[in-house]
Amino acid sequence: MATRPVEIREGHDTPGHHEEPSFFVKYLWSTDHKVIAMQYLFTGMFMALVGGFFSYVFRMQLAWPGESVPLWGLVTPAAYNMLITNHGAIMIFWVAMPVLIAAFGNYLIPLMLGCDDMVFPKLNRLSYQIFLLSVVVLFSSFFVTGGGFGGAWTMYPPLSGEAAYNNTPAGQTIFIVAVALEFVAFLLGGINFVTTAMNSRAPGMKLYDIPMVVWMIVIASIMFMASVGPLVAGAVMLIFDQTLNTAFFDPTRGGDPILWQHLFWFFGHPEVYVVLLPAVGIVAEVITVFARKKLFAYKTVLYTAIATGVLSFTVWAHHQFIAGIDPRMANIFTVTTLLISIPIAEMMFVYIATLYGGSITFSTPMLWALSFIATFLVGGVTGIFLGASGSDIYLHDTYFVLAHFHYTFYPIAIIGTFAGFTFWFPKMFGRHLNETLGKIHFWLTIIAFNGIFLPLFVTGVLGDNRRIPNHQVYPELDNPLMNGLREVATVFLVVMLLAQFVFFYNVVVSLVRGKKAEKNPWKSNTLEWTADSPPPHGNWKELPTVYRGPYEYGVPGRSEDYWPQNVPN
Amino acid sequence: MSVHTLPHPRHGVRTGRSAVMPNGVFGMLIFVVAEVMLFAGFVSAFTIMRRSALVWPPPGQPRLPVEETAFNTAILVASGVAMLLAGRAFRRHAPSASRPLVAAIGLGATFVVLQGREWWMLIGGGLTLTSSALGAFFYLIVGLHGLHVIAALGFLVYAWRRLARGFLPPGVMGAAEVLWLFVVAVWPFLYWRIYL
Numbered sequence: 001m002a003t004r005p006v007e008i009r010e011g012h013d014t015p016g017h018h019e020e021p022s023f024f025v026k027y028l029w030s031t032d033h034k035v036i037a038m039q040y041l042f043t044g045m046f047m048a049l050v051g052g053f054f055s056y057v058f059r060m061q062l063a064w065p066g067e068s069v070p071l072w073g074l075v076t077p078a079a080y081n082m083l084i085t086n087h088g089a090i091m092i093f094w095v096a097m098p099v100l101i102a103a104f105g106n107y108l109i110p111l112m113l114g115c116d117d118m119v120f121p122k123l124n125r126l127s128y129q130i131f132l133l134s135v136v137v138l139f140s141s142f143f144v145t146g147g148g149f150g151g152a153w154t155m156y157p158p159l160s161g162e163a164a165y166n167n168t169p170a171g172q173t174i175f176i177v178a179v180a181l182e183f184v185a186f187l188l189g190g191i192n193f194v195t196t197a198m199n200s201r202a203p204g205m206k207l208y209d210i211p212m213v214v215w216m217i218v219i220a221s222i223m224f225m226a227s228v229g230p231l232v233a234g235a236v237m238l239i240f241d242q243t244l245n246t247a248f249f250d251p252t253r254g255g256d257p258i259l260w261q262h263l264f265w266f267f268g269h270p271e272v273y274v275v276l277l278p279a280v281g282i283v284a285e286v287i288t289v290f291a292r293k294k295l296f297a298y299k300t301v302l303y304t305a306i307a308t309g310v311l312s313f314t315v316w317a318h319h320q321f322i323a324g325i326d327p328r329m330a331n332i333f334t335v336t337t338l339l340i341s342i343p344i345a346e347m348m349f350v351y352i353a354t355l356y357g358g359s360i361t362f363s364t365p366m367l368w369a370l371s372f373i374a375t376f377l378v379g380g381v382t383g384i385f386l387g388a389s390g391s392d393i394y395l396h397d398t399y400f401v402l403a404h405f406h407y408t409f410y411p412i413a414i415i416g417t418f419a420g421f422t423f424w425f426p427k428m429f430g431r432h433l434n435e436t437l438g439k440i441h442f443w444l445t446i447i448a449f450n451g452i453f454l455p456l457f458v459t460g461v462l463g464d465n466r467r468i469p470n471h472q473v474y475p476e477l478d479n480p481l482m483n484g485l486r487e488v489a490t491v492f493l494v495v496m497l498l499a500q501f502v503f504f505y506n507v508v509v510s511l512v513r514g515k516k517a518e519k520n521p522w523k524s525n526t527l528e529w530t531a532d533s534p535p536p537h538g539n540w541k542e543l544p545t546v547y548r549g550p551y552e553y554g555v556p557g558r559s560e561d562y563w564p565q566n567v568p569n
Numbered sequence: 570m571s572v573h574t575l576p577h578p579r580h581g582v583r584t585g586r587s588a589v590m591p592n593g594v595f596g597m598l599i600f601v602v603a604e605v606m607l608f609a610g611f612v613s614a615f616t617i618m619r620r621s622a623l624v625w626p627p628p629g630q631p632r633l634p635v636e637e638t639a640f641n642t643a644i645l646v647a648s649g650v651a652m653l654l655a656g657r658a659f660r661r662h663a664p665s666a667s668r669p670l671v672a673a674i675g676l677g678a679t680f681v682v683l684q685g686r687e688w689w690m691l692i693g694g695g696l697t698l699t700s701s702a703l704g705a706f707f708y709l710i711v712g713l714h715g716l717h718v719i720a721a722l723g724f725l726v727y728a729w730r731r732l733a734r735g736f737l738p739p740g741v742m743g744a745a746e747v748l749w750l751f752v753v754a755v756w757p758f759l760y761w762r763i764y765l
Contacts, residue, residue, distance in 0.1 A: 119592040119596070120592070120596060123596075187600070187603060190599070191596045191599045191600055192596070194595075194599050195592050195595045195596045195599065198588075198589070198595060199588040199589075199592050199595060222599070222602075225599060225600075225602055225603040225606075226602055226603070226606055227606070228603060228606070228607075229603055229604070229605070229606025229607035229608070229609060229610050230606060230607070230609065230610030230613070230614075231610070232607055232610070233607055233610030233611045233614060234610065234614070236709065236713075237614065237709065240698070240705070240709065244698055244699070245699050246698055246699055246705045247699075247702070247705070248614075248618075248702075248705060248706075254622075254702055255702075256617065256618060256621065259614055259617055259618070262617075263610055263614060266610070
């Protein structure tokens with residue numbers, strides 16, 4: 001809408017006239033990209049608490065089956081299914097997506113590109129409002145007859161298509177509606193991100209001068225929009241099956257349940273990279289600043305990300321090796337799946353090369369960024385076993401799968417978020433976080449995280465199935481070794497959840513009493529650090545001009561070891 | 570432009586490089602990418618269902634009106650041509666741009682009415698959402714396209730109203746053009762996959 005000829009509205013748009021808006025207008029009805037980013041960030045963090053609480057309840061049940069869980073009570077099989085389903089859906093759709101793409105995208109894209117706001121500010125506001133509505137709709141599903149949907153976040157029919165099978169006649173439909181609303185929100189957000197990045201860059205900022213995190217969010221947005229269509233198609237068909245008695249996925253009436261799996265994973269696998277790429281971008285920003293080195297092979301990282309995006313559309317059926325697909329097709333998907341580990345491995349090596357010979361500061365954001373590389377490598381390497389159809393047939397639906405994808409999603413959604421949050425906190429709120437508390441929180445979280453999922457690799461290899469709420473029913477799964485490992489995982493989960501109180505305490509105390517942050521506390525090159533901390537409405541009085549790429553650290557012959565993008569020489 | 574956002578201060582004064590296309594057109598193009606994939610999802614699901622069916626079309630179902638729909642298709646394509654003419658006239662600042670735009674709206678509305686009539690006949694003939702896989706997919710995909718046509722017609726009417734008041738930004742006209750041409754272009758493909 002920025003193409004509209006300038007319309008001066010009386011008393012508002014006139015420069016120099018600034019009216020202090022009311023609280024409602026400023027924080028709940030704002031079109032400012034920074035406020036919308038904060039709305040997404042805090043909603044996402046709240047949802048992370050909900051998803052974390054769910055995981056606490058079902059992990060307690062798994063470690064000590066049949067006992068009453070503090071703060072919840074007895075976990076019935078129906079409640080267990082509801083908890084794991086909504087834990088998965090919340091963590092991916094209501095935590096990883098809003099925080100990594102929407103919050104960081106909204107906050108960073110205009111600031112890093114040197115413009116005053118997104119190109120479609122009203123669309124942006126609508127995006128958050130629809131997202132908030134999707135949260136309300138999801139929560140409402142917990143309180144209807146039969147409770148929340150319990151057919152796993154992947155919603156495989158016929159379990160998800162027939163109320164008689166899943167016992168959640170209302171929850172099943174409300175769940176899909178909530179996910180659909182969430183998609184609409186991100187569709188609007190993604191249109192904004194891509195258009196802003198292409199049309200509103202600062203003068204002088206060429207495509208190769210765009211900071212990597214912005215590129216990553218843009219590529220992720222394009223991937224999201226190219227992959228979400230088939231899932232929306234499937235979701236409409238599933239809702240028709242549930243409510244209008246059609247038979248798209250019902251095998252007893254000529255439908256095809258595998259069709260849903262294709263439609264779902266055609267979206268579902270690119271989705272993994274949709275959330276991965278922004279986290280990879282955040283890590284690139286953090287390690288270049290704290291290693292004081294130029295990003296090794298900027299163009300390689302960029303093209304690798306694009307290659308990952310393209311390849312990620314060709315791997316989806318590796319989720320279906322035992323679903324009855326043609327074994328010849330399984331071979332093809334094994335090859336593509338193993339191929340996609342190459343660009344990702346390449347990115348990891350590029351980051352290690354960036355660190356090589358740098359003068360590294362182990363600040364809290366840097367610790368998070370480094371732990372991202374380490375833990376994501378474990379996740380990536382264990383993925384090879386699952387991508388190869390031969391070993392996947394054995395490991396399918398065991399805790400090995402679960403541990404694998406938590407070793408990928410946890411670095412992405414939690415570690416990547418903490419890296420970004422601790423890195424940009426001084427810019428977002430104008431104060432520094434406490435470093436000591438930040439490091440205590442980091443070490444507790446990262447040790448506990450490994451303590452949760454390393455044992456689960458072992459129980460998975462021993463044959464522990466993912467979907468069983470009570471292992472005592474199966475004598476071969478009920479032995480001291482496996483029970484012990486389950487208890488270890490649960491204890492570490494409780495430690496990890498408790499460690500988050502250190503984080504929240506740190507945030508609250510730092511917001512009130514933290515050291516005031518100047519404009520550029522990390523001596524970083526990118527444009528957001530040339531604005532005030534926190535940036536005012538409109539970001540800059542005079543918008544910056546760009547003269548070079550974002551990673552000119554330690555350039556020989558300069559007195560300072562950094563060279564901001566907006567400094568002429 | 571919201572009350573709280575200043576007009577883009579750099580717009581038009583940027584040196585060296587200007588936006589390739591207006592924001593509205595660019596945003597609509599990205600939206601169309603998502604839409605193309607949505608229709609691709611439905612059509613590929615339909616193709617899989619059709620290929621794996623033992624008997625196709627399902628027995629006891631009315632024949633789809635291939636000839637009448639070919640005529641409808643021609644009407645919609647003509648509407649797309651009218652839209653192209655309207656866009657060209659608009660960019661030349663011709664005062665007559667609203668005439669082809671009205672023609673595009675009229676032809677698009679005719680398409681919707683004729684398709685509605687076709688649905689009426691088919692439901693009367695026993696083809697319903699639950700009567701067979703053909704019926705389910707037919708109403709789902711054709712209905713989705715119909716909703717898109719109706720929504721896009723609304724956008725065209727909005728653009729036409731603003732043009733009539735003499736104040737239609739190029740971004741809005743471009744976005745309307747992109748959306749309408751997508752809705753028109755996807756239909757012959759759907760016709761080929763579903764009716765033939």
